[in-house]
Amino acid sequence: KINGDRLWASLMELAKIGATEKGGVKRLALTDLDKQGRDLVVGWAKEAGLSITIDQIGNVFMRRDGTNNALPPVMTGSHIDTQPTGGKFDGNYGVLAGLEVVRTLNDLKIKTEAPIEVAFWTNEEGSRFVPVMMGSGVFCGAFSLETAYAAKDVDGKTVGDELERIGYKGPQVPGDHPIGAYFETHIEQGPVLEDADKVIGVVPAVMGLSWYDCVVTGMEAHAGPTPMGLRKDALQVSTKIMQEVVAIANRYPPYGRGTVGMVQVFPNSRNVIPGEVKFSIDLRNVNDELLNTMHEEMLAFIDKTRSESGLKIEIERVSYYPPCPFHPECVDAVRNATAKLGYSTMDVVSGAGHDAIYAARLAPAGMIFVPCKDGISHNEIEDAKAEHLEAGCNVLLHAMLERARI
């Protein structure tokens, strides 16, 4: 069994970097704070005797040798970047649970046959730079290193330059790194486990996701003298599309999701009719056919709105991954470990994307969920119980040992 107190202490220590007033964490990818977080975790890994490899997109692999180092490593990991109003557990838990597994193996002087690796992947959140799950995406070849390097934040800074600046542009070619199996522990980020009063969520699949940038262009004009009938109000037209995003999701329950999370209005002055509005659209479903139907319905609605309003409306898909069922062997490894340890459990489809879906393209993969308070995540008040985090980490230990063999 792992040491739950040590795991909790490490989580709280890491959460100090970028801590917000409301008890959350703001540690956006490739900022100075991200560098501090990375340095702290790498320092801990070295203390635990792990060797460090960094690849060209800044993914970090922390390795504990096995007795047969010709075998591909059994890997676990997640990310340490956060949302602008993020919590202490999203991502960070998956990385530090991996570290706690290693510390436990060290304490117990257990040697595994296959090596064990703990990874943290660059820019999982996708808040500062799109695409989301960038590091694992480049690693598995979902998109190119050049695409990732060219991604810009709102200030025009690129991933390539920021990686260089914080000193995490490593030498290894992304993907040039074998994986035998991949596990990821994560808070559920939804309300299902808590509602059902279960401790461990076995994750059969992750919903597919489609992200878009939509730009509506009207004509800015003075809010006073411009008669209502002569306006080309980009915001009013945008609100119709924003509402339709939610309506589409509601037509495909129970796994349809539709969200507009980001909006920028130009010129954003109270007495100017908005001339341009940019906003994001996030559509999800666990069934790829339904996700595609949602996509088509959205494009059709935008076409209709374009012709009805006469305004220019541009829509561009900026991220997409299909739903990802996990490998039966890894799902079973999680199920078996949970049964052995006697935790209450249920299956939970993941609504959030995780680095595991990209790892799953290269090796058998599976995930372990634990409850989070009120199902809230991507929020500074995100919270989780130490006993649940400990339970998830124990399941991780045993699932990894099943694959790595003692």
Added chain:
Amino acid sequence: KINGDRLWASLMELAKIGATEKGGVKRLALTDLDKQGRDLVVGWAKEAGLSITIDQIGNVFMRRDGTNNALPPVMTGSHIDTQPTGGKFDGNYGVLAGLEVVRTLNDLKIKTEAPIEVAFWTNEEGSRFVPVMMGSGVFCGAFSLETAYAAKDVDGKTVGDELERIGYKGPQVPGDHPIGAYFETHIEQGPVLEDADKVIGVVPAVMGLSWYDCVVTGMEAHAGPTPMGLRKDALQVSTKIMQEVVAIANRYPPYGRGTVGMVQVFPNSRNVIPGEVKFSIDLRNVNDELLNTMHEEMLAFIDKTRSESGLKIEIERVSYYPPCPFHPECVDAVRNATAKLGYSTMDVVSGAGHDAIYAARLAPAGMIFVPCKDGISHNEIEDAKAEHLEAGCNVLLHAMLERARI
């Protein structure tokens, strides 16, 4: 007659300060650029022999003595601050037309009985700091100097500090300055004159205006795992109110106006359901009873939305002035001057607020409109014809002379 070329040259010179790529001007109130603009105009005034007075809110009065300086001055003026995506003419024309009147009187060595003054008022636009028409508002006592000083921009900088910083916090107590009559020339900022092919708009009245800040508070949560039915999406609720603002205006034609121009979404991340949305509401009408009905209907809709959604919705009125009919004597002075000069003309109700409505509380006031291209203002492509600007300035000269007497 005034010198149209000289007027145009001054307009183009002033427009260089804060010039934008698209041919507009961005010279927000109390910025370094505003200071440069103020310095340029004050320099020109001194060259024309005018004496300068600055009051505590940064209003600047540029005076040409009369033969009887016991008489209150006949004043004209406007503002030189602009919108974030503003044009070359809004406000600037009114100030430089006044300067051109003075230059013409100097050229012709005409002495007026009453003194002539040209004013520019602080922060007319209200883009950077609310309330709008701040300088003339404090001058006429519509709100206090303390209220104005405490107003903050989005970065938390105050009017008091910024005035001090740019060196335009003058010694005179606002309002401690007599006015005999007030005229203001302005581009129409709407399409009426151009549509009717008229050169001069005589302005019988200005619409009343009500400005609000609305804040909708939901709960930010992850866009993937949070089921549609469990969301408290502040943006979706906001879009209903945004649409109602326009619906209300459409119920009170032809002078009802409703605009949402400014929106801020928190945390503004594409995979986070918005937890808070702030936006502005701008309602106008030329009839105060109808404006009040619009106000009541909006509050009722917000109450309904609050109880239907269960979200917290706060609404605060941040600016209000009633419709302002101008003084018959000043309206007639404009009408007479236009007739004498033989320009085509019609009456045009002003949809935009102007410093003249506050001056009108202290002295007889009137306004002169000239067409602007496609009725567009508060836009970088705002444009006006030199011949129309010249015509408006000629009308100003003759209307002022009627009141100031030679």
